[in-house]
Amino acid sequence: MSEQNRILVVEDDPLVSEVITAALDDTYRITVVDNASAAVDLLQDREFRLMLLDCTLPGGVDINLIPEADKAGTAVVLMSGDPGRMAKLTEQPLPFVLKPFSLSGLIDTVEAVLAPRNRTG
Numbered sequence: 001m002s003e004q005n006r007i008l009v010v011e012d013d014p015l016v017s018e019v020i021t022a023a024l025d026d027t028y029r030i031t032v033v034d035n036a037s038a039a040v041d042l043l044q045d046r047e048f049r050l051m052l053l054d055c056t057l058p059g060g061v062d063i064n065l066i067p068e069a070d071k072a073g074t075a076v077v078l079m080s081g082d083p084g085r086m087a088k089l090t091e092q093p094l095p096f097v098l099k100p101f102s103l104s105g106l107i108d109t110v111e112a113v114l115a116p117r118n119r120t121g
Contacts, residue, residue: 005029007110008048008074010039010065012057016099020052023103024110036062043068049114052097055080055089066090075113 005028011017012034021030031048033039039051040062051069055061055078066089069076078089081099095113097106 006031006046006048006050008033008039008042008051010034010036010051010057011054011079013054016054019103020106023106028110035059036065040065040068043072043074047072048074050075050077050110052077052079052110055082055085061089066094077109077113 007024007028007030009017009020009030009032017032021032024030033042036057051074053076066076076094078094078096079099095109097109
């Protein structure tokens with residue numbers, strides 16, 4: 001699998017992480033972390049095409065996390081049961097998955113976000 005297929009999942013709930021991994025690991029290489037600071041570190045050291053970001057992490061979402069993803073060229077999909085919380089994280093509109101989500105909805109969102117990147121390289 002190429003580096004083009006790497007997804008970073010930032011999720012503190014192990015069950016949710018397992019479900020996401022099981023849904024996507026046939027197609028993508030999944031790396032899971034449970035906090036924002038670990039995600040910032042990984043974005044600085046590795047290339048990811050996409051980051052699935054839980055908006056309700058313990059300790060909050062590091063203010064540098066989304067800008068670091070932008071700097072790394074990593075697409076971001078927000079995940080939360082509270083749409084208002086997602087809107088507070090960034091002024092730019094980002095795709096999101098509303099929890100609880102269906103597996104097909106998650107896969108469709110990931111594929112839709114990555115499709116334009118597949119065409120441009």
